[in-house]
Amino acid sequence: MKRVLVIGSGGRCHAIVDALSRSPQVGKIYCAPGNAGIAAQAECVPIKETSVNELVDFARSQAIDLTVVGPEAALAVGVVDAFRAAGMRIFGHTAAATAIESSKEFAKVLMEKYDIPTSGYQSFTDYNQALAYVSARPFPAVLKYDGLAAGKGVVIAADLKEADEALKDMLLDAHFGQGKVVIEDYLEGPEFSFMCFVSGTSVVPMPLSQDHKRAYDGDKGPNTGGMGAYTGLPFITEEDKAFAFENILKKTAAAMVSEGKPLSGVLYGGLMKTRSGIKVIEFNARFGDPETEVVLPLMESDIYEIFAAVAAGESALPTPVWSSENTLGVVLASKGYPGSYEKGAVIEGLENVGCKLYHMGTKADEKGRILTNGGRVMIAVAKAPSLPEALEKANAEVAKIKCDNLFHRSDIGRKAFGARIIDGKALSAQIKEEVRVKVEAAAAKIGRVPCLTVILVGDNPASQSYVKGKIKACEVCGIESRLITKPADISEAELLALIAELNADASVDGILVQLPLPKHIDEDKVIDAIAIEKDVDGFHPLNVAMLNLSRPCILPCTPKGIIRMLESTGVALEGCKAVVVGRSNIVGKPVAKLLLDKNATVTIAHSRTRNLADLTRQADVLVAAVGRIGTITADMVKPGAVVIDVGVNRHPETGKLCGDVDFEGAKAVASAITPVPGGVGPMTIAMLMENTLECFEKRMK
Numbered sequence: 001m002k003r004v005l006v007i008g009s010g011g012r013c014h015a016i017v018d019a020l021s022r023s024p025q026v027g028k029i030y031c032a033p034g035n036a037g038i039a040a041q042a043e044c045v046p047i048k049e050t051s052v053n054e055l056v057d058f059a060r061s062q063a064i065d066l067t068v069v070g071p072e073a074a075l076a077v078g079v080v081d082a083f084r085a086a087g088m089r090i091f092g093h094t095a096a097a098t099a100i101e102s103s104k105e106f107a108k109v110l111m112e113k114y115d116i117p118t119s120g121y122q123s124f125t126d127y128n129q130a131l132a133y134v135s136a137r138p139f140p141a142v143l144k145y146d147g148l149a150a151g152k153g154v155v156i157a158a159d160l161k162e163a164d165e166a167l168k169d170m171l172l173d174a175h176f177g178q179g180k181v182v183i184e185d186y187l188e189g190p191e192f193s194f195m196c197f198v199s200g201t202s203v204v205p206m207p208l209s210q211d212h213k214r215a216y217d218g219d220k221g222p223n224t225g226g227m228g229a230y231t232g233l234p235f236i237t238e239e240d241k242a243f244a245f246e247n248i249l250k251k252t253a254a255a256m257v258s259e260g261k262p263l264s265g266v267l268y269g270g271l272m273k274t275r276s277g278i279k280v281i282e283f284n285a286r287f288g289d290p291e292t293e294v295v296l297p298l299m300e301s302d303i304y305e306i307f308a309a310v311a312a313g314e315s316a317l318p319t320p321v322w323s324s325e326n327t328l329g330v331v332l333a334s335k336g337y338p339g340s341y342e343k344g345a346v347i348e349g350l351e352n353v354g355c356k357l358y359h360m361g362t363k364a365d366e367k368g369r370i371l372t373n374g375g376r377v378m379i380a381v382a383k384a385p386s387l388p389e390a391l392e393k394a395n396a397e398v399a400k401i402k403c404d405n406l407f408h409r410s411d412i413g414r415k416a417f418g419a420r421i422i423d424g425k426a427l428s429a430q431i432k433e434e435v436r437v438k439v440e441a442a443a444a445k446i447g448r449v450p451c452l453t454v455i456l457v458g459d460n461p462a463s464q465s466y467v468k469g470k471i472k473a474c475e476v477c478g479i480e481s482r483l484i485t486k487p488a489d490i491s492e493a494e495l496l497a498l499i500a501e502l503n504a505d506a507s508v509d510g511i512l513v514q515l516p517l518p519k520h521i522d523e524d525k526v527i528d529a530i531a532i533e534k535d536v537d538g539f540h541p542l543n544v545a546m547l548n549l550s551r552p553c554i555l556p557c558t559p560k561g562i563i564r565m566l567e568s569t570g571v572a573l574e575g576c577k578a579v580v581v582g583r584s585n586i587v588g589k590p591v592a593k594l595l596l597d598k599n600a601t602v603t604i605a606h607s608r609t610r611n612l613a614d615l616t617r618q619a620d621v622l623v624a625a626v627g628r629i630g631t632i633t634a635d636m637v638k639p640g641a642v643v644i645d646v647g648v649n650r651h652p653e654t655g656k657l658c659g660d661v662d663f664e665g666a667k668a669v670a671s672a673i674t675p676v677p678g679g680v681g682p683m684t685i686a687m688l689m690e691n692t693l694e695c696f697e698k699r700m701k
């Protein structure tokens with residue numbers, strides 16, 4: 001039986017120890033220095049991971065067959081070089097090869113030399129050369145002043161004109177002083193981690209994973225070492241993986257051999273799927289943390305074999321077998337992390353946890369209790385046939401861990417399931433129920449329910465169906481409805497007279513004229529004729545004026561419903577970039593105004609907007625109110641955006657209702673999206689009910 005030493009102490013090492021403990025060849029595992037969790041599976045020895053001589057002496061004295069290095073710090077101080085010099089087998093790169101991680105300059109130069117895709121970058125001191133470079137590259141471009149203005153000297157130039165101005169500032173005007181400008185391509189897209197076992201030019205891939213850097217749910221809060229990770233990335237295709245394997249990981253391994261720094265451990269590619277293909281963000285020279293904790297539990301073959309083959313410098317590495325299930329890990333961190341935090345809190349309930357639990361920063365006290373002893377404390381890793389199930393399981397297991405001083409995220413991998421469908425039907429049912437309760441209370445007090453009068457002119461089938469829906473909603477809410485139908489040839493004067501009559505009728509609280517009206521009638525005149533206190537649609541010019549002044553008024557139903565749907569997703573509207581496509585008076589413009597009132601940054605687009613796609617791709621919130629199928633295609637949606645599709649169109653071939661947005665395509669990129677039908681439509685009606693109640697309550701005062 002083999003005797004193995006693992007160097008390191010965090011969750012990553014715990015996962016390595018755990019994988020080794022499943023090997024039928026491994027008898028004894030030591031871990032230096034290890035932690036309280038690792039101690040259950042290995043004998044921990046109190047040697048620091050960078051104490052090279054002590055580690056060599058220990059391995060020799062214990063007749064260790066194989067040593068596996070976890071952290072980069074140990075590699076960088078030459079632990080591998082020392083073990084090899086002492087004639088002992090070790091898995092990990094030499095100090096020289098670790099430059100792929102420790103020197104960003106080395107990595108960039110290597111990628112450039114061997115044509116490995118990464119963000120293009122170049123430094124300049126000469127204005128003309130800089131301008132020539134930037135004009136030959138795609139926009140936006142990132143211009144960084146590499147001098148005393150550091151931190152303030154970054155310009156993201158959208159086009160050549162902006163780039164030119166910035167370059168003049170930075171290099172000609174002595175505005176910043178003498179210096180250098182670094183020009184980088186602007187990269188955007190989902191990031192993921194691709195780890196491989198590497199021995200010279202022999203490269204064996206591991207399953208892909210994605211880390212979550214931000215501290216809190218919804219990717220909010222400060223950056224951390226990683227708050228969780230999962231495997232099974234739906235946004236990366238087989239072709240993507242094959243491309244990255246051939247053109248990034250294998251090419252890099254070969255490049256390192258050519259450079260005389262062959263790799264002999266794990267090569268970690270921090271990659272991004274951008275619109276112009278997969279690019280390298282960074283390389284690491286070791287297992288990722290927390291990626292290792294979700295990747296290694298999927299290995300079904302003997303990990304000792306591949307560690308030993310790499311350590312022996314073999315050129316044909318064994319191909320491990322991986323489970324096809326999904327793993328998902330949730331990190332429990334000390335409250336305050338990544339800032340200052342306290343240590344020493346007792347963690348209870350660990351014995352109840354039914355999934356893998358890797359310790360990251362823990363220690364045991366003299367009574368054997370487990371205490372927090374670091375920023376990231378432990379990671380619970382669940383395995384399930386699908387990602388949603390893995391998340392559910394991980395969250396359920398984490399809930400069993402009791403400790404006052406720990407926090408965790410509950411949305412790891414959530415974005416990857418595809419967009420959440422914003423259920424307008426359910427939300428509207430809830431709102432209508434609230435209206436019903438209030439109507440009932442008012443009826444008990446006042447002795448009368450609100451009354452909505454709907455005028456339907458002509459026999460347009462769409463209008464008939466909308467009116468039917470509104471009357472039905474009145475029934476649900478306990479609101480009295482009166483329907484007045486008039487033939488299409490009613491004169492404008494007759495219609496205005498009817499409205500005047502209803503304005504004067506004390507039993508009528510709301511008047512709604514279903515639009516559109518026949519061509520011979522001036523819609524604006526009709527809307528203006530409705531008494532402002534009965535304007536349940538919020539279309540009256542005085543209501544519109546009040547809206548534009550941000551004064552209390554009856555809000556137009558569709559825009560009001562859209563804001564309510566956005567709020568239901570939990571998206572932070574304040575400070576977000578919102579793009580509204582369509583600038584009609586009843587949808588586009590009021591939506592834009594309401595978003596501005598929520599302190600969003602709003603751009604409103606229309607049929608003559610140039611480069612619409614460039615605009616929509618920046619939008620955290622995208623509202624499409626155009627009335628034209630295919631206006632918003634999937635590539636126009638920013639990954640993670642919330643998409644509201646207001647458009648209602650009938651498909652010319654299938655006859656089915658559809659919106660302005662390519663729903664299936666956008667669903668794969670967005671974080672939340674409204675369906676058609678069942679999205680904005682039902683919400684518009686629910687808002688009409690609210691507005692009718694509001695008009696009624698005001699009149700009763």
Ligand code: NDP
Pocket residue numbers: 558581582583584585586587588605606607608609612625626627628631646647648649680681684
């Ligand atoms: P309008 O026709 O009044 O406005 C459409 C807007 O879209 C205009 O601003 C127009 O630009 C813009 N537009 C048209 N084509 C393009 C294009 N190719 N690219 C960019 N912008 C374009 O429509 P409405 O605002 O009344 O309604 C829009 C849609 O929303 C319709 O499908 C309608 O049925 C639906 N709707 C749904 C409601 C619901 O409750 N679900 C309620 C109200 C509307 P320009 O200003 O330059 O002409």
